[in-house]
Amino acid sequence: MDLRSDAAAAADLIADAGEVTIVSHIDADGICSEAILSLALGRAGIPVRPVFVRQLEPMTMGAIPKDRSFKLFTDLGSGQQNLLVEHGLPEDRVLILDHHVGQPVEGHKYREVNALSYGCEKLSASGIAYLVARELGEENGDLARLAVIGNVGDMMARTDLGLIGPAREIAEDGVRHGTVEVVKKDLNCFGISTRPVHLCLAYSDDPFIPGITGNPNGALQFLQRLGVTLKHPSGRWLAWEEVPQEDKRRVISALAQQLLSHGRAPDRLLAEAYLFPRETVKPLRNASEFATVLNACGRWAKPTVGSHICKGDRGIHYREAERMLTHHRGMIRDLLQFILEKGVTELSHLQHIHVGDRFPDTIIGIGAGMALSKLNRNKPILIMAGMMEDPLVTKVSMRTNEEMVQRGTDLQQAIVEATAEVGGSGGGHRIAAGAYVPKELEERFIHCVNRRLEGQDARAGQGHR
Numbered sequence: 001m002d003l004r005s006d007a008a009a010a011a012d013l014i015a016d017a018g019e020v021t022i023v024s025h026i027d028a029d030g031i032c033s034e035a036i037l038s039l040a041l042g043r044a045g046i047p048v049r050p051v052f053v054r055q056l057e058p059m060t061m062g063a064i065p066k067d068r069s070f071k072l073f074t075d076l077g078s079g080q081q082n083l084l085v086e087h088g089l090p091e092d093r094v095l096i097l098d099h100h101v102g103q104p105v106e107g108h109k110y111r112e113v114n115a116l117s118y119g120c121e122k123l124s125a126s127g128i129a130y131l132v133a134r135e136l137g138e139e140n141g142d143l144a145r146l147a148v149i150g151n152v153g154d155m156m157a158r159t160d161l162g163l164i165g166p167a168r169e170i171a172e173d174g175v176r177h178g179t180v181e182v183v184k185k186d187l188n189c190f191g192i193s194t195r196p197v198h199l200c201l202a203y204s205d206d207p208f209i210p211g212i213t214g215n216p217n218g219a220l221q222f223l224q225r226l227g228v229t230l231k232h233p234s235g236r237w238l239a240w241e242e243v244p245q246e247d248k249r250r251v252i253s254a255l256a257q258q259l260l261s262h263g264r265a266p267d268r269l270l271a272e273a274y275l276f277p278r279e280t281v282k283p284l285r286n287a288s289e290f291a292t293v294l295n296a297c298g299r300w301a302k303p304t305v306g307s308h309i310c311k312g313d314r315g316i317h318y319r320e321a322e323r324m325l326t327h328h329r330g331m332i333r334d335l336l337q338f339i340l341e342k343g344v345t346e347l348s349h350l351q352h353i354h355v356g357d358r359f360p361d362t363i364i365g366i367g368a369g370m371a372l373s374k375l376n377r378n379k380p381i382l383i384m385a386g387m388m389e390d391p392l393v394t395k396v397s398m399r400t401n402e403e404m405v406q407r408g409t410d411l412q413q414a415i416v417e418a419t420a421e422v423g424g425s426g427g428g429h430r431i432a433a434g435a436y437v438p439k440e441l442e443e444r445f446i447h448c449v450n451r452r453l454e455g456q457d458a459r460a461g462q463g464h465r
């Protein structure tokens, strides 16, 4: 079994399926997966209907039509096969394209292509969707761009400072089609296409640069001392992308110096960037900013707006996404401020906070990630929020950083084990994970996760000795 031939088999299956319902996740990867397959199937003359869900759970299963259409699950499904069984979905009318940890159901075997079964930890669902689309027809090579966005949105380029393995090959496909440009060594920062350079630097925390990370004024003074061009003649701030090449080099070597002088390695200063030279709208010119636009759409319950943008809309839907993004950023700023003002409670192996129902549960993960760089950077953060739709359920989001992951922290494992013990459901990745737990068991859950992290820490310590 290899990925390529399984993707080809999946393509054959879909091509013969008749009408298709795509059930996908509301984040950037899920939206890109849906867009890739909707476009590819549309080109093949196959009728498609997309359904987006925030996660597969008994409540959202109702959104999946009980008709004879072929059900294509993307970016979800592997871990919820029991629900597919309960929903009465026949095995021959389902295909799952996913990259989350699976949970097979005894006596049932749904067909799936899951990146993890090929040992690909750095290939997201939109990558698999693209491999399937390419098998449907050569003309789908242009969709590599969307797979790059989905992979970057799912942080597949994070640890290795670039896409690797099949995801990297997909980016190369995009280069061949002229839709993607790979910049080998660019600043490892979010917002290189749109943010003023000092904000771009201050808001990034990988690597953590003393005097600059989390410090917009410090970053600005640092750049001014270097005498580099920061503004356009018209007076507006330049984005990193627009800074003259010579100035870029000067900034990078000064940042490397800054890290070294604080005894920190400069090895994470540069990363591969994925740009879209044909794109006319600025925030959509680079993969990570495009992914942020899509994530904002998903988190504000408008995944189809994101889907339209993936499919080419730069008018009415794009303008709606812009408004959502502004709102999204404002809300995240408020959340971050709330976390820092209220303060977190530290346990031996994590720090936690409950934000109640002040913020939508869909953004607490992002807030957690941003807060972590301003809190204790040696303990994962756990944020809880009430759920508007269900007062008996609490949403949990956890984030850690690369350094802790490299030392052996695995949030996905900790959360899955804790939910198994306390109740609820959870999943995710080493660096970011989430769960839904019964409200009355919040305290027990936190302590359970703490114990699991303690166990990971102890095992990692032994390994080093």
Ligand SMILES: [Mn+2]
Binding pocket: 029, 030, 075, 099, 124, 125, 126, 154
């Ligand atoms: Mn994904």
